[in-house]
Amino acid sequence: MTGRTIRVDTLARVEGEGSLYIKMAGDRVADVKLKIYEPPRFFEAFLRGRHFSEAPDITARICGICPIAYQMSAVHAMERALGIRIEPAVRQLRRLFYCGEWIESHALHIYMLHAPDFLGYEDVIAMAADHRDLVEKALRLKKIGNRIMCVLGGREIHPISVAVGGFYKVPTKFQLQELSDDLEWALQTSLDTVQWTAGLDFPKFEQDYEFVALRHPEEYPLNEGRLVSNRGLDIDAAEYEDHFLEQHVKHSNALHSVVRGRGSYLVGPLARFNLNFDRLPAVAQEAAEKARLKPPVKNPFRSIVVRAVELVFACAEALRVIREYEPPAAPKVEVPNRAGVGQAITEAPRGILYHRYALDDHGLILTAKIVPPTSQNQRRIEDDLREYAAQLVAWPQDEATWKCEQAIRNYDPCISCATHFLKLTIER
C-alpha cells in the first residue's frame, strides 16, 4: 500500500468537470486535491456595467440545475441595495418557486446520482434494471419540481419571470391549485423516500464540522434569515465578507472559502437540518424521527436521508403556499434607479449562495461578488477525503477509488457553479 495514489480523472455523477487526486504515504494521506479544471466563466466581470434589472436573468445562466437560487440571491441583494420592500404574496411565491427547485434538484441527486453508490451499481442505468420503481419516482418528482418552476418562471430552465421588486407575471390561484394533486403524491413519495434512504448502509464516518446555514425566526430557511453556525456565528448577510474568506489554490479554478481564523465549514442539507430542525414542519420532523435521524447528524453519507427530509419539507411548504395564496395587488413594485450596495444569502439546494452588488446612480452594476455553495464546501470535501481515505488503506484500489467518489457525491457538488475565478490569469 506504500505510496498508493487514488486518481479519478473525470468525476462522474457530479455537475461540471472536476477530478480527484489523493496521495497516500503508507497509512497516511499525504495529499488531497479536488481539482476543478472547468474553465473560469467571469460572470462577476461581465455583470459590471449592466442594469440591476438584468442580474437575475444573467446570473440564472450560471447553473442549469439551480437557476432559481441565483435569481433569488440576485433579487434580494438588489432589493436591499435599492431599499425595496416586496409584497407578502410575492415573498410566498418566491418560497414556492424555490421549493420547485429543491424538489427537482434533491430528487435528481437522491435517486439518480447518489442511490447507485449505496445500492452498488455503476450508475443509474445499471440500477434501473433492478429498481425501475426508483427511477420512475425520480423522474416524476423531478417533473413536478419542473412544473412549479414552469408555472412561476415561464419555463423550467433559466426562468424568465423573476424581477427585482417581484415577478413580471404572477400565476392565478387556479394555476397553482392545479399543482396540488401532483404535490400530494410528491409529499407521500418523499415520506417513503425518507424511510427507504434511512435503511441504506452508511460507512462509519463522522466529522466535527462547522455547520453554516441561514436561520429564520419562524421558517425553515430558503430566502432569508441570519447566517448562523454551531460555533457561535450569528451575522447578517452584510457581514459575510468580514467572517468568510475566499482563497485561491493552484489546483482549482474554483476559490476555496474558509471561516476566517477557523478554516473549512459545511453548507447544505446537513447544515440546514442540524441548525434548523425545530423550524421543519411537523410532517418532516416526524419523518426524520421515524427514520431515527436526529440533529446533529455528523456523518456526511447520511446526507441522502437529510435530502429526503428536505424533500418532505419542500413538498409540504409548496402545498401550504398554494393553499394560502392570494395574488398580490401588483406583480411587482416600481424600482427606481439609485446608488447603493446590497448583499443577500439564500439557500440553494447545495447550501448558501452569497451575492453582493454595488450600483451607481443609474442603477448600473459597479461591482458584483458571487460565492456559490460548492466553492464553500470545496475545502471541506478535501478535509473529509483526507480523513476518509486514511480509513481505506486496506481496501482494493478500485473500491477505495469508488468510495472516495461517493464521499464527494455526499456534497452533490455543482462544479459549474463554483468555477468563476476572476484572478486566475494573474495567478498563472
Next chain:
Amino acid sequence: MRIICCGNRDRGDDAAGLLVYDRLRELGIGAELSIAQPLELMETWKDADDVIVIDAVVTGAGPGTIHHWDGNAAHFPAIRSTSTHGFGIAEAIQLARRIGNLPKNLHVYGIEARQFDVGSEPPAAVREAAERLARQLAAELSVNVGK
C-alpha cells in the same frame, strides 16, 4: 410525430439541436416540437409512438456531420453528448430501454460538434448542418419548405 430537441445555447456547438428547433418552428411543420434535457426525454415522449430526438454529438467525425440512428436498435452507439451530470441522450435511451419506456419508433439525429466553450457561437459548418437537417425533416413531413 413528436420532435424533441436537446442542447444548450450558451455552450458553443451544443446549440445545434436548438438551432434545428428554431428553424423547424420557422418552417411551421406539422409535428409537436419540444425542447428537453436528456433526463426529461422519457417524460417528453410519453404517450407518443413516433419520436425524433435531435442533439449535438461527438463521434470523431467532422463538425457538422449529420448522423441518424434507430433509437430502438439493440445496440445504440455510445455517442457522447455534453450535458448535465454527464447524462446524455445515449444514456437516456439506455435508461428508457431498461425500464421499458422507449417509444415505438424512435429516430435520433445527431449533429457532430467539436467545441463547447461557454458563450461561444457554433461555426458555419454546424449552423449549416442544422439548417440542412431542419429542411430535410420538414420535407419528410411533407411541408412546403419554399413558402
